[in-house]
Amino acid sequence: xxxxxxxxxxxxxxxxxxxxxxxxxxxxxxxxxxxxxxxxxxxxxxxxxxxxxxxxxxxxxxxxxxxxxxxxxxxxxxxxxxxxxxxxxxxxxxxxxxxxxxxxxxxxxxxxxxxxxxxxxxxxxxxxxxxxxxxxxxxxxxxxxxxxxxxxxxxxxxxxxxxxxxxxxxxxxxxxxxxxxxxxxxxxxxxxxxxxxxxxxxxxxxxxxxxxxxxxxxxxxxxxxxxxxxxxxxxxxxxxxxxxxxxxxxxxxxxxxxxxxxxxxxxxxxxxxxxxxxxxxxxxxxxxxxxxxxxxxxxxxxxxxxxxxxxxxxxxxxxxxxxxxxxxxxxxxxxxxxxxxxxxxxxxxxxxxxxxxxxxxxxxxxxxxxxxxxxxxxxxxxxxxxxxxxxxxxxxxxxxxxxxxxxxxxxxxxxxxxxxxxxxxxxxxxxxxxxxxxxxxxxxxxxxxxxxxxxxx
Amino acid sequence: xxxxxxxxxxxxxxxxxxxxxxxxxxxxxxxxxxxxxxxxxxxxxxxxxxxxxxxxxxxxxxxxxxxxxxxxxxxxxxxxxxxxxxxxxxxxxxxxxxxxxxxxxxxxxxxxxxxxxxxxxxxxxxxxxxxxxxxxxxxxxxxxxxxxxxxxxxxxxxxxxxxxxxxxxxxxxxxxxxxxxxxxxxxxxxxxxxxxxxxxxxxxxxxxxxxxxxxxxxxxxxxxxxxxxxxxxxxxxxxxxxxxxxxxxxxxxxxxxxxxxxxxxxxxxxxxxxxxxxxxxxxxxxxxxxxxxxxxxxxxxxxxxxxxxxxxxxxxxxxxxxxxxxxxxxxxxxxxxxxxxxxxxxxxxxxxxxxxxxxxxxxxxxxxxxxxxxxxxxxxxxxxxxxxxxxxxxxxxxxxxxxxxxxxxxxxxxxxxxxxxxxxxxxxxx
Numbered sequence: 001x002x003x004x005x006x007x008x009x010x011x012x013x014x015x016x017x018x019x020x021x022x023x024x025x026x027x028x029x030x031x032x033x034x035x036x037x038x039x040x041x042x043x044x045x046x047x048x049x050x051x052x053x054x055x056x057x058x059x060x061x062x063x064x065x066x067x068x069x070x071x072x073x074x075x076x077x078x079x080x081x082x083x084x085x086x087x088x089x090x091x092x093x094x095x096x097x098x099x100x101x102x103x104x105x106x107x108x109x110x111x112x113x114x115x116x117x118x119x120x121x122x123x124x125x126x127x128x129x130x131x132x133x134x135x136x137x138x139x140x141x142x143x144x145x146x147x148x149x150x151x152x153x154x155x156x157x158x159x160x161x162x163x164x165x166x167x168x169x170x171x172x173x174x175x176x177x178x179x180x181x182x183x184x185x186x187x188x189x190x191x192x193x194x195x196x197x198x199x200x201x202x203x204x205x206x207x208x209x210x211x212x213x214x215x216x217x218x219x220x221x222x223x224x225x226x227x228x229x230x231x232x233x234x235x236x237x238x239x240x241x242x243x244x245x246x247x248x249x250x251x252x253x254x255x256x257x258x259x260x261x262x263x264x265x266x267x268x269x270x271x272x273x274x275x276x277x278x279x280x281x282x283x284x285x286x287x288x289x290x291x292x293x294x295x296x297x298x299x300x301x302x303x304x305x306x307x308x309x310x311x312x313x314x315x316x317x318x319x320x321x322x323x324x325x326x327x328x329x330x331x332x333x334x335x336x337x338x339x340x341x342x343x344x345x346x347x348x349x350x351x352x353x354x355x356x357x358x359x360x361x362x363x364x365x366x367x368x369x370x371x372x373x374x375x376x377x378x379x380x381x382x383x384x385x386x387x388x389x390x391x392x393x394x395x396x397x398x399x400x401x402x403x404x405x406x407x408x409x410x411x412x413x414x415x416x417x418x419x420x421x422x423x424x425x426x427x428x429x430x431x432x433x434x435x436x437x438x439x440x441x442x443x444x445x446x447x448x449x450x451x452x453x454x455x456x457x
Numbered sequence: 458x459x460x461x462x463x464x465x466x467x468x469x470x471x472x473x474x475x476x477x478x479x480x481x482x483x484x485x486x487x488x489x490x491x492x493x494x495x496x497x498x499x500x501x502x503x504x505x506x507x508x509x510x511x512x513x514x515x516x517x518x519x520x521x522x523x524x525x526x527x528x529x530x531x532x533x534x535x536x537x538x539x540x541x542x543x544x545x546x547x548x549x550x551x552x553x554x555x556x557x558x559x560x561x562x563x564x565x566x567x568x569x570x571x572x573x574x575x576x577x578x579x580x581x582x583x584x585x586x587x588x589x590x591x592x593x594x595x596x597x598x599x600x601x602x603x604x605x606x607x608x609x610x611x612x613x614x615x616x617x618x619x620x621x622x623x624x625x626x627x628x629x630x631x632x633x634x635x636x637x638x639x640x641x642x643x644x645x646x647x648x649x650x651x652x653x654x655x656x657x658x659x660x661x662x663x664x665x666x667x668x669x670x671x672x673x674x675x676x677x678x679x680x681x682x683x684x685x686x687x688x689x690x691x692x693x694x695x696x697x698x699x700x701x702x703x704x705x706x707x708x709x710x711x712x713x714x715x716x717x718x719x720x721x722x723x724x725x726x727x728x729x730x731x732x733x734x735x736x737x738x739x740x741x742x743x744x745x746x747x748x749x750x751x752x753x754x755x756x757x758x759x760x761x762x763x764x765x766x767x768x769x770x771x772x773x774x775x776x777x778x779x780x781x782x783x784x785x786x787x788x789x790x791x792x793x794x795x796x797x798x799x800x801x802x803x804x805x806x807x808x809x810x811x812x813x814x815x816x817x818x819x820x821x822x823x824x825x826x827x828x829x830x831x832x833x834x835x836x837x838x839x840x841x842x843x844x845x846x847x848x849x850x851x852x853x854x855x856x857x858x859x860x861x862x863x864x865x866x867x868x869x870x871x872x873x874x875x876x877x878x879x880x881x882x883x884x885x886x887x
Contacts, residue, residue: 017669019522020560022535026486026657051484052823082738090748094739098813101820103737120820147751154754154782157704161599161885264701267589267597298539299530308526311585314593334593366534373536373555380485381827 055218268436474648489833498622507624604709
C-alpha cells in the first residue's frame with residue numbers, strides 16, 4: 001500500500017533552473033617524478049602523493065619465454081612467489097607482509113612479471129626489504145610448490161567453465177595463433193610437470209633487474225624512497241644474460257567467424273577482434289576517440305543500439321590492449337543465445353558505420369572530454385597513479401604522456417578520427433569469435449559468414 | 458603539495474527533508490556526487506522480486522527534462538564516470554566528475570529525484586537488459602549467485618531477508634509502469650535520501666548549489682522503514698544446491714551477525730574476526746585449510762551480502778565460504794572451519810597477531826578513502842545506514858581499539874548449532 005495520495009508529482013518546469021553550462025575544464029596537474037637508474041639496470045621512479053599515509057609499489061620485470069612450458073612455469077612461479085625464501089617460510093613471509101599493513105602479490109603475462117603491493121607509508125623500507133628477499137633469496141620449497149600446483153590445477157578447471165575466461169582464451173588464439181601471446185591458460189598436465197628445480201632455474205635466469213621498472217607512489221619523500229630502494233635491492237644484480245625476446249607475432253588474417261562450442265550456454269559471448277596501433281603510433285589518439293564513440297563507453301553507439309534500444313545484452317564495450325609486440329582491439333558483448341545472429345549483425349553494422357562515415361563533431365568532443373577527464377580521475381589516487389605510471393613506463397613512455405596525450409586528443413579533427421577508423425576499424429580488417437551453444441546458434445550464424453569451429457587444448 | 462585533507466563533514470537538511478553531507482578536499486580538481494535512497498531489495502514487494510534493482514535501471518532512462526541516455530552522456534561527456542547499484546538496504550547513484558561539471562551533475566540528480574520518466578518502452582527494454590545481466594552474472598557461469606542469492610533463503614525465513622534480490626524472470630516481466638510510479642512515490646522522497654559531495658568543492662558553494670537545484674522538490678511523507686529482524690535459529694540448517702556448471706564443490710556457512718547499531722562494538726569485532734580468519738596467506742583459515750591441510754582451494758570470511766561490513770542494517774550474516782576439491786568431504790571442510798573458530802573462542806588471539814590484522818585493516822580502510830568516488834559513497838552510506846558520515850575517518854581507530862577479548866567473544870557467537878550451511882555440489886565435476 002502506498003501511503004501517499006495518488007497523482008503524479010507535477011511542477012511548473014519553466015520555473016526550474018535551466019541546465020547549467022559546463023565551465024572550462026580544470027587543468028590536469030602532471031605529477032613530478034624523481035627517477036634513478038640503479039647500477040643493476042633497475043629503473044626506480046618515485047612520486048610523492050600524500051593523500052593518505054600509505055605507499056604503493058609496482059615492479060615490472062621482462063619475463064618472456066619462447067618454450068611452450070613457459071606459461072605453466074610462470075603460472076606456478078608467480079603463485080609460489082611468496083612460498084618461502086632461504087630465511088623465512090611461507091607463514092613467516094605472510095605474517096611479515098601483514099604486519100606492514102600491506103599486501104604483496106605477483107602475476108605475469110607473456111611479456112612481464114608484475115609484483116605489486118601497498119603498505120602503511122612508514123613501512124616502505126620494510127616492504128622493499130621483503131621485495132628484495134623474494135627477488136634474491138626465493139627458495140620455492142618443494143612441499144609448497146606441490147600445494148600450489150594442485151591448487152592451480154583446480155583453478156584452471158574452474159576457468160575453463162567460465163565464459164569470460166574461455167572467450168579471452170579464444171580471442172588470444174584467434175589473434176595470435178601458436179605465438180606465446182595465443183595462450184592465456186596452461187593445461188593441467190603442463191602444471192603438473194612443473195618442478196621446484198625448474199622454478200629456481202627460471203627465477204635465476206629470467207628475473208633480472210636489467211630492463212626492470214619499479215614505481216613508488218605515496219606519502220613518502222621521493223629521494224629517500226629511491227635511496228631506500230637502492231639500499232634494499234642492492235643484492236639484486238643481473239647475471240649478464242640478455243632477456244629473451246619473443247618472435248614477431250604472426251600476420252593477422254582477418255575474416256570469418258570462429259565458434260567455440262559451449263553446450264547449454266544461455267548466452268553467446270561475442271568478440272570482434274582487430275589489430276590496433278600502439279600508444280606511440282600517430283593514429284593512436286584519433287583511433288582512441290573513434291573507438292570511444294563506437295563502443296568505448298556507456299554513451300557509445302553500440303550501447304545505444306544493442307543495449308538501450310534492443311535489450312540484447314548488459315554491458316557491451318570495446319577496449320584497446322597493449323602487449324610488447326602487438327596492440328589489439330576487442331569488442332565484447334554477451335548476448336542472449338536466441339538473439340546471437342541479430343546481435344552480431346548490429347555489432348558489425350555499428351563497426352561498419354564508424355568506419356564508413358565520419359562521426360559528428362558533438363560525438364567527437366564528448367569522447368575527447370571523456371578520455372581526458374577519466375585519465376585525470378584514474379591518476380587522482382595513489383593506487384591509480386602507480387598503476388598508470390608503471391604501464392606507461394613499461395610501454396616505453398613516461399609521465400609526460402599524461403600531459404601529451406590529452407594535448408594530442410585535443411588536436412584530433414573529425415576527419416582524423418574518420419581516417420583512423422577507416423584504417424583500423426573496418427569490418428574487412430576484423431575477425432569474429434563466438435563462445436556459445438553451437439547446436440542452437442550455428443544455423444543462424446552460418447548464414448552470416450564463413451563459420452569454423454575453434455577448439456582449445 | 459596539497460595540505461592534509463580537512464577531515465570534516467558539513468551538514469545541511471533542506472526543508473523538504475533531503476540530508477546533505479559535504480567533505481571538501483581540494484587536492485585534485487575532481488568531485489564526487491552520490492545520492493543514496495533508503496530503499497533496497499529488502500523493501501521490494503512480494504510478487505515483484507528484483508523490482509528495486511529494475512527501478513535503479515529505470516532511473517537512468519531519463520526524467521522530466523532529461524532524455525533517454527542523456528544523463529550518462531552529459532556526465533561522461535564532461536569527463537566523468539557514473540553508475541548505480543542496488544543493495545539490501547539502499548540504492549545508490551554516484552558520479553565522479555571534473556569540478557567544472559559539479560553543477561550539471563546536481564541538476565541531473567535533482568531532475569530524476571523530482572520526476573523520472575518511465576515509459577512502457579523503456580520498462581520493456583530494461584527488463585531485457587536486467588535479464589541479460591542475470592544471465593551473465595548468475596545463469597551462464599559457475600558459482601553464479603554463490604552465496605549471495607543461495608545462502609539467505611537457508612538462513613532466513615521472511616520474504617524480505619530470504620528472497621533473491623536479482624528477481625525472478627516472470628516477476629520482472631510482470632512489472633508495470635504503475636508499479637514504478639508507486640515505488641518512486643513511496644520510496645524516492647527527498648526525506649528518504651542522503652546526498653553526499655566530496656572533493657574539490659567548498660561547503661558554502663556546495664550548499665548554495667544544492668539549495669538551488671533540490672530546494673523546490675516537493676516534500677512527501679518519508680516511508681517508515683520496517684524492522685527486518687528475525688528470531689535466532691533454533692537449530693542448524695543445511696541445504697544442498699547442485700550447480701550444473703561448477704567443476705568443483707563449495708560450501709557457505711552463515712551466522713546472524715551482531716546488531717550493527719545495538720551491538721556496535723561486537724559488530725566491529727566481527728569485522729576484525731573476518732579479517733583474522735581469511736584475509737591473506739597469514740590468516741587462520743587460509744593457513745589451515747588451504748596451505749596446511751590442503752582441503753580447500755580458497756577461503757573467505759565477511760559480513761554483509763556483498764562483503765561490505767558497514768552497508769547493511771540488522772539482520773546481516775557473518776559468512777564463511779570455501780571451495781574445495783571434489784574428493785574432500787564437505788563435512789571435513791565445515792568441521793575444520795568450526796575448529797578454527799572454536800580455537801579462537803577458547804584460546805583467544807595473541808596480541809601480535811591482532812596488531813598485524815589491525816594494521817592491515819587500517820591500511821585497507823585508508824586505501825578506500827583515497828578514491829574520491831568511493832569516499833563520496835562511504836560518506837553517504839555511513840550517514841544513512843550508520844547515522845554518522847565521520848565514520849569514514851573514525852573507523853581505523855575504532856577497529857584498532859578493539860582487544861583480543863572482543864575478537865574472542867565475536868568468535869564465540871559463531872556456534873555450530875546456529876549455523877546455516879549451503880552445500881554447493883559440483884554438477885560439472887570431471
